[in-house]
Amino acid sequence: MRRLHRLAEPDVVRPLVAALPREGEAAIMARGKALIAELRKGQASGWVNRFMAEYRMDSAEGLALLSLAEAFLRVPDPETADLLIADKIGEADWRAHSGKSSSMLVNSATWGLVLGRAVIGVEPQAGVLRRLIARSGEPFVRQAVGAAMKLMGEVFVMGRTIDEAMARMRKGENRGFTASFDMLGEAARTFGDAHRYFESYEAAIAAVGKAAGEGHSISVKLSALHPRYEAAQADAAIPELTAMLLDLARGAARVGIPLTVDAEESERLDLSLDIIAAVAADPALKGWDGLGMAVQAYSKRARSVCRWANGLGEATGRRIKVRLVKGAYWDSEIKATQEQGLPDYPLFTRKAHTDVSYLAAARELLASPHVEPAFATHNARTVATIVEWSKGLGKTGADFEFQRLHGMGEGLYEALVRDEGYRCRIYAPVGGHRDLLAYLVRRLLENGANTSFVHQLADTDLSEEDLLADPVAKAQESGGLPHPSIPLPIDLFEPVRGNSAGVDLNDRAVLADLAAKIARVPVLPAPAEADAGTLIGAAAAAAPAWASVSIDAQADVLDRLADLLEARREEAFALLVHEARKTLPDALAEVREAADFCRYYARQSRDLMQPVPLPGPTGETNVLRMLPRGVWAAVAPWNFPLAIFLGQVVAALVTGNTVVAKPAPQTPAIAAWAVALAREAGVPEGALQLLVGGAKAGHALVSDPRVAGVAFTGSVPTAKRIARALLADDDRPIVPLIAETGGINAMVVDSTALPEQVVRDIVTSAFRSAGQRCSALRLLLLQEDIADRTLEMLAGAMDALVVGDPAHPATDVGPVIDRAAYDKLMARRAEMAGRIVKTVAVPDSGLFVPPTVIRLDSLDQLDAEWFGPLLHVATWKTGELDDVIARVNAKGFGLTMGLHSRIARVAEAVESAAKVGNLYVNRSMIGAVVGSQPFGGEGLSGTGPKAGGPHYLARFCVERVTSTDTTSAGGNASLLSLDEEM
Secondary structure, three states, X not given: OOOHHHXXXXXXXXXXXXXXXXXXXXXXXXXXXXXXXXXXXXXHHOHHHHHHHHOOOOOHXXXXXXXXXXXXXXXXXXXXXXXXXXXXXXXXXXXXXXXXXXXXXXXXXXXXXXXXXXXXXXXXXXXXXXXXXXXXXXXXXXXXXXXXXXXXXXXXXXXXXXXXXXXXXXXXXXXXXXXXXXXXXXXXXXXXXXXXXXXXXXXXXXXXXXXXXXXXXXXXXXXXXXXXXXXXXXXXXXXXXXXXXXXXXXXXXXHOOOEEEOOOOHHHHHHHHHHHHHXXXXXXXXXXXXXXXXXXXXXXXXHHHHHHHHHHXXXXXXXXEEXXXXXXXXXXXXXXXXXXXXXXXXXXXXXXXXXXXXXXXXXXXXXXOOEEEEEEOOOHHHHHHHHHHHHXXXXXXXXXEEEEXXXXXXXXXXXXXXXXXXXXXXXXXXXXXXXXXXXXXXXHHHHHOOOOHHHXXXXXXXXXXXXXXXXXXXXXXXXXXXXXXXXXXXXXXXXXXXXXXXXXXXXXXXHHHHHHHHHHOOOOOOOOOOOHHHHHHHHHHHHHHHHOOOHHHHHHHHXXXXXXXXXXXXXXXXXXXXXXXXXXXXXXXXXHHHHHHHHHHHHHHHHHOOOEEEOOOXXXXXXXXXXXXXXXXXXXXXXXXXXXXXXXXXXXXXXXXXXXXXXXXXXXXXXXXXXXXXXXXXXXXXXXXXXXXXXXXHHHHXXXXXXXXXXXXXXXXXXXXXXXXXXXXOOOOOOOEEEEOOOOOEEEEOOOOOHHHHHHHHHHHHHHHHHXXXXXXXXXXXXXXXXXXXXXXXXXXXXXXXXXXXXXXXXXXXXXXXXXXXHHHHHHHXXXXXXXXXXXXXOOOOOOOOOEEEEOOOHHHOOOOOOOOEEEEEEEOOOOHHHHHHHHHOOOEEOEEEEEOOOHHHHHHHHHHOOOOEEEEOOOOOOOOOOOOOEOOEEOOEOOOOEOOOOOXXXXXXXXXXXXXXXXXXXXXXXXXXXXXX
């Protein structure tokens, strides 16, 4: 089962299709049509169904409401709330929906949105309407929108407290149903969050236990109980999570209620199985059959996990409750797999394949004696199939149950429960409206997707036959092939480049194997220093021969180098960990980036270096050619000693130049290894020379008049010294300088941002790589209305960081590069001691600078780049955003900026005003991807062109045009030979 999720999709789908029976289609269709008839009745009375019918999630209005619901209730200040309302409802055509729904509630909400559009001045009759409600004005709209958002929340959330939720379950609308209560919330970001969630689960178990006879249960998310529920932290997280889940399970057993562990992302599956197995084996739980787990059918491992659950039940002498769901993290898992460059997706890319997987897993569960199945679905075809299959297998309604989400699927199960004795449990979220936001959005997107049954049911153009189409037939028609619009990770960037191969760092076995291999790699000695002039002479002598090599042959060398980097990556990991003090994730990212540079520039050169015909009058040919300049100096930094070093080198080589490459004095062994690998790939020895040394060697290199260009990454002062050296000799040709330097990289956060996401991205941007990235976050600018809450959550997230040996898989933050950097950063901490609002403990020995948050009175107090894990924080008031961006621009740096906001117009305004090379919206500020996010700044942060971008290679070339008069030999033959047009 461990590697099943990386198999090709057809290899997983075909056995599932083969395992499913094909008889009984007529009975399934008949029951399915009856269920659809019941669902149509539910649509007539169900607010959410009619709402989704009116505001489809693929419409501008549906997406606007979704965005508004996601952000509005967490905005504390009225000014930003008004901006959010204007942003979300100002563009959509609400009047087109006015009075169209059969629901008065939907129509009332629509009319409120029409009024809101009028108040913000975009409705054609805005003047009249605005006068009508002038006495109420924008606060009226704000209150109306707030009420509507809370109403949406009540549709999907059973109650704000467990007692409120249980009381609601006793009402007539839920008569005959039981509930699985989920204490609503996203994954814990801090240990404090985890403790609060644990206490809420304990309280819920006690409350539900008082009414155990009503048959309700509790659902638990393991990610809510630990902020580091991940493979790299398994040694600490698994024992702690096991102990907490065991405490909750024992509590549930004492009061006689079931407890189910929810399914989460595929990367956590193995961890969750270990935890569940440990709890199931607890002697104190003997005789209690309330332990349950959820299985997601979109996972390629779904049926295997069902078999595992049956085996666990047999081994522990209990019946494991298994809730089978379609899955809730599909889109995020697709993206994560693409970003990680893994061989294949852990899930199915077609809805029909997930449906087949669901049926195969359901069949497995129905046949398993040591599980009690629960089938969670809103799909009438799926329900009909399970009912008919269960009859054929001799099962009754007492042997399993159905489940649905609160707020969805009304009408699907009522007749089955009322007339046929089947059981149905409602998955019932519990929590405050602020907590429901991310959950609500995920559920709406999941059930509003074009391929979902709930979405299709709202489409009156679809027939019953369409709604009940057999997914097995669809899977047979597709041949099990993946969705054509979802490329495999390796093909993600085609035709621009092939994607580099990743390593699954969420697999504990892979992590352990990698750590062991790295430990066995010997540490290479630093290469000897050499004379810069001698190396430049050798490169100059080799230049004509290398320039004469064909373009394709030069590009092939880069492709071979990329392959070698991946084949020998464990050697690179070891060097990066030991010499550059990289953590394993950072080492992996750097090797991948180096390979991406090779493949990207190889592809680009094949086009760029070809002669380009240009237009002109008849009898004349004009051709543009790109040609190498000669010898290039490539001066690389220590913080990306492989990726940036090779990126500069291969860009010069693939444009026909030769190179003298100078690594930083802190990382010469990595450079020597890279040069040796390049030569193994086919780079002639003379074409690539390695210059080891410090500032003196660098000055000698860039000052030599034989050097025709310089590519440099490093500090601003060094870049300026190089620029002066290039102009010092009046007789020297003017040569290009490509410089990428640092920056005071700011992240601006307004009150619409999701705090959990913001804090995650702050920690990643400011402290990953010990803050030693050019792009790292240096200045956090928080809207003052959310500053205290954000900083409190940030402090808790920092407490969860692991600072230590970078070779250990659990380490998040390693040491800084050398004593000089350590002393400079620690002096800054001492200078700002009175302003430090958060720091963390670090090992006593080693060059570990504690991740630190420093509070400033004003953003103007930071004027220099501090290259390490020191984060400076200032606040800004509502309405000051334009001024904030202007003041950041005024610092002169222009490398990266981050923005967290749910207001699209804010993002547009910042994009227009920010003078930075890379702007990152609602994501972290590091990890630029070759060909996708070309990297480089402006102002004090660099000259351009951007590395990994479409204009980079051209800077390494000279452009020459040849214009030829083809009539000089006695007439324009091509013109004179034209046929007469008829």
